[in-house]
Amino acid sequence: MAAPLFLLAPPRSYTSLMNAMLGQHPQAFGLPELCLFNVEILGQMWIRSSDEMGSDAKTRHGLLRAVAEIYAGEQTMHSVRMAEHWCAARQNHSVASVYQELVEKIDPLVAVEKSPAYTVDVKRMRAIYRAFPDARFLHLTRHPVGQCKSVMSLYDGTFALFVNSIEFQADRAVVEPQYAWHDFNINILNFLDSVPPDQHMRVRGEDMMSDPPEYLGRICRWLGLRHDADAIEQMMHPERSPFACFGPLDALFGNDPNFLSGPTFRPHKVKMPPLDKPVPWREDGAGLKPEVVALARELGY
Amino acid sequence: MSEPLDARQEGKRAKIGPIDGDPVSTHPDLDKLSPYQRGLREALLREFKARKVKKFVEKQVKYINGNRQVAEEIKILFDEHGQPPANAPMEDIIAERRHLEHQIKWFEAMLLELQTRLLRVREIEALALDVLEHSPEA
Numbered sequence: 001m002a003a004p005l006f007l008l009a010p011p012r013s014y015t016s017l018m019n020a021m022l023g024q025h026p027q028a029f030g031l032p033e034l035c036l037f038n039v040e041i042l043g044q045m046w047i048r049s050s051d052e053m054g055s056d057a058k059t060r061h062g063l064l065r066a067v068a069e070i071y072a073g074e075q076t077m078h079s080v081r082m083a084e085h086w087c088a089a090r091q092n093h094s095v096a097s098v099y100q101e102l103v104e105k106i107d108p109l110v111a112v113e114k115s116p117a118y119t120v121d122v123k124r125m126r127a128i129y130r131a132f133p134d135a136r137f138l139h140l141t142r143h144p145v146g147q148c149k150s151v152m153s154l155y156d157g158t159f160a161l162f163v164n165s166i167e168f169q170a171d172r173a174v175v176e177p178q179y180a181w182h183d184f185n186i187n188i189l190n191f192l193d194s195v196p197p198d199q200h201m202r203v204r205g206e207d208m209m210s211d212p213p214e215y216l217g218r219i220c221r222w223l224g225l226r227h228d229a230d231a232i233e234q235m236m237h238p239e240r241s242p243f244a245c246f247g248p249l250d251a252l253f254g255n256d257p258n259f260l261s262g263p264t265f266r267p268h269k270v271k272m273p274p275l276d277k278p279v280p281w282r283e284d285g286a287g288l289k290p291e292v293v294a295l296a297r298e299l300g301y
Numbered sequence: 302m303s304e305p306l307d308a309r310q311e312g313k314r315a316k317i318g319p320i321d322g323d324p325v326s327t328h329p330d331l332d333k334l335s336p337y338q339r340g341l342r343e344a345l346l347r348e349f350k351a352r353k354v355k356k357f358v359e360k361q362v363k364y365i366n367g368n369r370q371v372a373e374e375i376k377i378l379f380d381e382h383g384q385p386p387a388n389a390p391m392e393d394i395i396a397e398r399r400h401l402e403h404q405i406k407w408f409e410a411m412l413l414e415l416q417t418r419l420l421r422v423r424e425i426e427a428l429a430l431d432v433l434e435h436s437p438e439a
Contacts, residue, residue, distance in 0.1 A: 289317060
């Protein structure tokens with residue numbers, strides 16, 4: 001069974017694009033966000049996890065779309081219904097065994113997945129490693145200002161609020177996404193310390209955006225996959241992935257909605273904002289925390 | 302072959318977020334927060350939800366107004382018996398046909414969605430009845 005590749009990064013760190021690009025490699029299979037390791041038993045994905053922040057049904061869409069595509073070869077309302085029955089039949093199975101079953105089904109293709117929710121807690125990443133001791137992990141980074149701005153622009157920063165990335169002031173609390181940027185990257189670094197060095201690699205998303213053939217080639221060499229011109233060319237078309245669009249009515253998502261509505265990739269140079277200036281999402285002129293600046297420097301920003 | 306899982310130690314870098322615990326759950330660990338901070342957090346969540354509802358209502362109102370506007374505009378296509386007048390312009394008839402086709406597509410999608418939900422509810426109902434039938438009190 002080919003060892004899967006997991007992309008580890010906080011949300012809004014080019015993960016959707018990178019996942020779809022790597023998944024288009026002729027020897028790989030790019031999955032949508034399965035979010036399987038958010039829980040331990042499959043049935044728990046159908047249990048409401050939060051009363052504070054609305055519905056979490058969207059977290060199941062990726063899994064339903066993946067099962068529909070892998071087993072039925074199409075994503076329609078009928079195949080999604082089949083996928084629901086597939087899941088129901090395995091509701092008491094561990095998510096590790098369900099994931100292994102999917103990976104085995106697409107073998108010899110290398111499964112490529114990213115669910116940013118895995119980085120919320122080291123326990124989730126540890127569970128991945130237990131299920132796949134030979135898995136590879138790609139730590140994808142993004143400049144804290146760019147990532148936080150992007151988080152705040154999506155549904156008023158709902159993700160940051162969802163993970164309690166909050167700053168308390170004298171008379172009010174405000175959403176402050178840099179806590180999540182820092183702590184999720186720290187979770188990844190802490191976890192990767194327990195993984196042999198040849199099983200993980202770090203790439204700056206901004207470098208990938210400006211010179212994709214170079215960095216895709218490096219990743220392929222590390223994974224032991226083909227890195228010829230044809231393979232690179234295929235990876236330059238993430239929009240060809242069967243998951244790079246909205247799914248049927250009862251499983252619409254499974255990925256970042258912005259990516260689903262515009263998955264085409266155009267190489268571009270990303271501007272890196274300074275680390276010592278006020279940040280745009282704060283009305284009080286505050287900047288990045290010293291810990292965030294220190295970690296950003298460590299990650300090469 | 303990989304090293305055993307416990308062969309390497311996990312890092313111990315410190316986090317800076319003010320709230321511990323599994324954040325995506327009903328039970329974030331709020332012990333570190335004072336009662337006042339918990340109140341502020343509640344207020345922030347309420348404000349966020351209110352903003353979300355406001356946006357949703359604004360969108361719906363726009364949609365309803367849009368439908369009314371369309372209804373007003375096509376009124377001239379029909380006489381008091383609901384029939385198009387004999388001299389209705391061809392363009393208007395085509396536009397009306399397209400409009401109806403579009404609405405039918407939407408209704409078909411809605412119908413499919415409702416059928417799916419009905420199927421699920423029927424399954425749950427059948428299971429519930431089955432459980433009741435086999436319960437010792439039955």
